[in-house]
Amino acid sequence: MQARRCAVLVIEPRERLDFDLARLTQGGSGIEMMLDSFALAAHLDEEQTLDDDEVRILGKLSPENWVDFDALAAEHPQEVLQSLVSKGLLLCDSPAHAKLRHADEIVRAGHWKGLSAIVQRHTRWGGVDTLEAERRFGEETDRPFLDRLGTPEPPVRERVESGQRMALGKPADSALESLIRQRVTCRNWDTSRPVSAQDFAHTLYRTFAARAVSDQPGIDVMKRAVPSAGGLHPTEAYLLVQNVEGVAPGLYHYHPIDHALEPLGEVAAAETQALALRLVAGQRHFMKAHVLVVLASRFRRTFWKYRNHAKAYRAVILDAGHLSQTLYLAAAERGLAAFITAAVNERDIEQLFGLDPMQEGVLAVSGFGWRGAEQVDEAEFDPLGSVWRNSV
Ligand SMILES: Cc1cc2nc3c(=O)[nH]c(=O)nc-3n(C[C@H](O)[C@H](O)[C@H](O)COP(=O)(O)O)c2cc1C
Incomplete structure (x- = not known):
């Protein structure tokens, strides 16, 4: 079996709050900041969490050359490679991977700039109800909108004092203006x-x-x-x-x-x-x-x-x-x-x-x-x- 890494991949270290009751009972706040690594691939809808070994090995796998899986396994721990296969990041030439390979081929054939491909794939929504989310957010916090967000940036970034501005004539009404x-x-x-x-x-x-x-x-x-x-x-x-x-x-x-x-x-x-x-x-x-x-x-x-x-x-x-x-x-x-x-x-x-x-x-x-x-x-x-x- 041959394998190669997917075409476009970004690894994002992201921090999240983790709560542990044991830590609370030991006198702390119970909250710890955790850093996770996420794989965002241009051929996959879902992001994948990675452990440190997976991050390290992904950086060594060619996205271009198909390599014999056994040869890869001689260089890297087999369980890590298997995990990357199951996450769809290491693609195999087996029939079971045909759908993933097809999605990856579409990215390759599309002449995408890598980062643009990631943005396109991973900013899509499915089944989101924005009004319901807004309502829940409103229920969770009773602070008024301006309190929560502060004031926005002003409508204009003024670069000179008003007296230094060169006034321009306004056009007459027209069909376009109407x-x-x-x-x-x-x-x-x-x-x-x-x-x-x-x-x-x-x-x-x-x-x-x-x-x-x-x-x-x-x-x-x-x-x-x-x-x-x-x-x-x-x-x-x-x-x-x-x-x-x-x-x-x-x-x-x-x-x-x-x-x-x-x-x-x-x-x-x-x-x-x-x-x-x-x-x-x-x-x-x-x-x-x-x-x-x-x-x-x-x-x-x-x-x-x-x-x-x-x-x-x-x-x-x-x-x-x-x-x-x-x-x-x-x-x-x-x-x-x-x-x-x-x-x-x-x-x-x-x-x-x-x-x-x-x-x-x-x-x-x-x-x-x-x-x-x-x-x-x-x-x-x-x-x-x-x-x-x-x-x-
Ligand atoms: C890129 C873009 C996205 C927008 N998204 C929304 C939206 O999600 N929901 C909505 O009610 N209006 C949306 N609008 C409309 C704006 O809210 C609207 O243009 C703005 O309130 C100013 O009102 P006007 O278009 O009548 O001048 C969007 C407008 C643009 C240009």
Whole structure:
């Protein structure tokens, strides 16, 4: 049997509090600080705790060369090697390891910068309910928010005295300014009114559609409404449609060149909100949006050019921001409202749409629909009274 270490691995020493009743009875506080080592691997969802021998030996195993397991066992304690095999960090060429090897191969083929791969793999959530967590946190501490956190950093870092600032003229109102003012993150939805097929198509077109495709031989590059590193536009829109005229509730992929929907499965109308709630990690104020849009990036599309590149992952994340802002403005143009959230259950979304996290990573969930008449679910931030005129 041949073996080699996984491709991308970070070992993080982390301190935790350990409580021991015996220490308490001996007169101490009972609390001791413990240092553990955690292995974060780019092909594994779960982190693994390591003992000192495992840390030491991991540092000696090649991630490139397959080596005969018996030869490794001649150099290192067999029980330590076996433990690393069982933790999925030392990969074998046996059929039993096929799934792990496949996950590792995906990382290798993806041209990932190691640290970016670790961030992508290990910042994903599954089954998290953020509102429930907030409620529990609120119950555990009765101190007001500001007391707990202190005041935030000021809104501006002022570099000179106010008298030294060069005042700039303000632009006149314009169509763009008016759309910008309508852009208020929506947390209250009017479920009694479906989004029309036309408004739905409009919003998707403005945000995601290719206006043109360049005809460089072998490299199809889309021209979209937003900029993208290398013009590669890795970010796809996956939809959970809840309430759109003429579009059955369900899962879809948007095709940006054909400006068309690819149906991926119907969802019973009565079940879409519960599904939406799971995707947005329990944020009830987003679950009734008429359309939820998962922004998922095909890393390989960008990393094809920016291989093992320190900036590539950041560039992909920036793409999602551009698309989100354009979605807000495109929705506003039709009188619709939009939202974005990064607090999402990536693992649940991957499962739903069949996405591998290292090939097509969920970066955020956005969405749009009709704003409700009242702020019942959650307050919105509209100090200008642009959309909540009566509330100012
Ligand atoms: C990257 C990103 C993540 C966000 N995540 C959340 C979120 O998890 N939940 C939420 O209610 N709003 C979220 N928002 C919306 C912000 O809370 C909102 O933009 C902010 O309150 C300012 O309000 P405005 O968008 O109406 O100006 C997010 C916005 C961005 C850009």
